[in-house]
Amino acid sequence: MGERFDVAVIGTGxxxxxxxxxxxxxxxxxxxxxxxxLSEKVSKAHEIKNYPGLPDIKGEELKEKFLKHLSQLDIxxxxxxxxxxxxxxxxxxxxxxxxxxxxAASVIIATGVSFEKMLPGEKEFLGRxxxxxxxxxxxxxxxxxxxxxxxSEKEEAEAEFLAEVAxxxxxxxxxKTENAFxxxxxxxxxxxxxxxxxxxxxxxxxxxxxxxxxxxxxFVLRDSVSLSQLVAGLEMSDNHVAVNRNxxxxxxxxxxxxxxxxxxxxxxxxxxxxxxxxxxAVKYLDKKI
Ligand SMILES: Cc1cc2nc3c(=O)[nH]c(=O)nc-3n(C[C@H](O)[C@H](O)[C@H](O)COP(=O)(O)OP(=O)(O)OC[C@H]3O[C@@H](n4cnc5c(N)ncnc54)[C@H](O)[C@@H]3O)c2cc1C
Numbered sequence: 001m002g003e004r005f006d007v008a009v010i011g012t013g014x015x016x017x018x019x020x021x022x023x024x025x026x027x028x029x030x031x032x033x034x035x036x037x038l039s040e041k042v043s044k045a046h047e048i049k050n051y052p053g054l055p056d057i058k059g060e061e062l063k064e065k066f067l068k069h070l071s072q073l074d075i076x077x078x079x080x081x082x083x084x085x086x087x088x089x090x091x092x093x094x095x096x097x098x099x100x101x102x103x104a105a106s107v108i109i110a111t112g113v114s115f116e117k118m119l120p121g122e123k124e125f126l127g128r129x130x131x132x133x134x135x136x137x138x139x140x141x142x143x144x145x146x147x148x149x150x151x152s153e154k155e156e157a158e159a160e161f162l163a164e165v166a167x168x169x170x171x172x173x174x175x176k177t178e179n180a181f182x183x184x185x186x187x188x189x190x191x192x193x194x195x196x197x198x199x200x201x202x203x204x205x206x207x208x209x210x211x212x213x214x215x216x217x218x219f220v221l222r223d224s225v226s227l228s229q230l231v232a233g234l235e236m237s238d239n240h241v242a243v244n245r246n247x248x249x250x251x252x253x254x255x256x257x258x259x260x261x262x263x264x265x266x267x268x269x270x271x272x273x274x275x276x277x278x279x280x281a282v283k284y285l286d287k288k289i
Pocket of ligand 1 (some may be wrong): 010011012013014016033034035038039040041042044045046047048049050080081082083099110111112114152223225257258259260264265266267268270
């Protein structure tokens with residue numbers, strides 16, 4: 001069994017970064033999941049006018065300051081997307097895109113909000129022809145066909161990986177790409193509408209706005225996982241995680257902060273809640289000992 005961390009922080013926006021900083025200062029053994037570019041919602045901001053002490057800072061500069069702060073505290077970023085979190089009683093088990101399982105006594109959800117809606121049929125056929133992870137499920141499609149909806153350029157590597165195993169891959173990019181792909185990958189520039197099935201047992205086609213792609217497997221590769229899929233049993237309120245003023249959720253030892261808990265969607269609110277969630281996690285851990 002691997003190491004069991006005190007706290008797993010999921011997300012590297014201002015909320016997750018702030019939580020990780022406070023936890024580290026409070027000497028907790030943490031693991032921070034996200035990406036080394038932190039958050040596009042930070043790096044892509046043209047100019048930020050309302051972050052105290054940093055007037056007129058560009059998003060890219062704020063990102064660099066966050067990275068420097070993490071590095072000064074020796075906080076590493078684990079670039080692995082968490083796909084499911086399970087409450088196991090005295091700890092949490094976290095499943096990831098790379099198929100690794102992590103364990104932590106408590107969890108802070110700081111995943112931000114995603115405005116991409118699930119496709120009709122996606123939830124219904126998840127695990128029955130619909131997958132979120134090419135690395136995990138490629139072997140199921142040996143010699144078969146797969147359709148891959150990629151929401152960012154990095155998913156092209158996942159489509160290539162599938163193409164090594166599957167006979168035919170249809171890649172539907174949700175962004176502009178002019179990159180070259182392997183021979184058995186056909187790029188389809190169209191808009192996904194729904195996932196459907198003749199038998200009702202297993203998804204067998206992806207309906208697009210202008211055509212239908214028949215495929216044995218349909219991979220939906222987004223930068224985030226829908227919250228209702230991420231943590232089983234988590235109470236929601238208006239599509240956000242329901243929390244109290246201490247950033248506690250309905251699950252003991254599970255905290256949430258930032259955009260994920262609701263509006264206003266603001267850096268300083270996210271960073272402030274990250275701090276609150278971290279201190280609540282510290283209290284929770286100290287009580288457990
Ligand atoms: C262009 C733009 C300009 C903005 N300008 C301002 C401004 O001037 N002032 C202001 O206050 N606010 C501004 N905002 C709003 C601000 O960006 C958000 O409120 C803030 O980034 C929220 O922080 P967060 O940490 O909650 O989430 P995010 O910044 O969205 O970060 C979430 C992180 O979690 C990661 N993640 C998600 N799911 C998983 C998973 N399952 N496993 C691992 N990692 C995961 C994501 O990749 C991301 O890194 C702006 C937003 C945009 C888009």
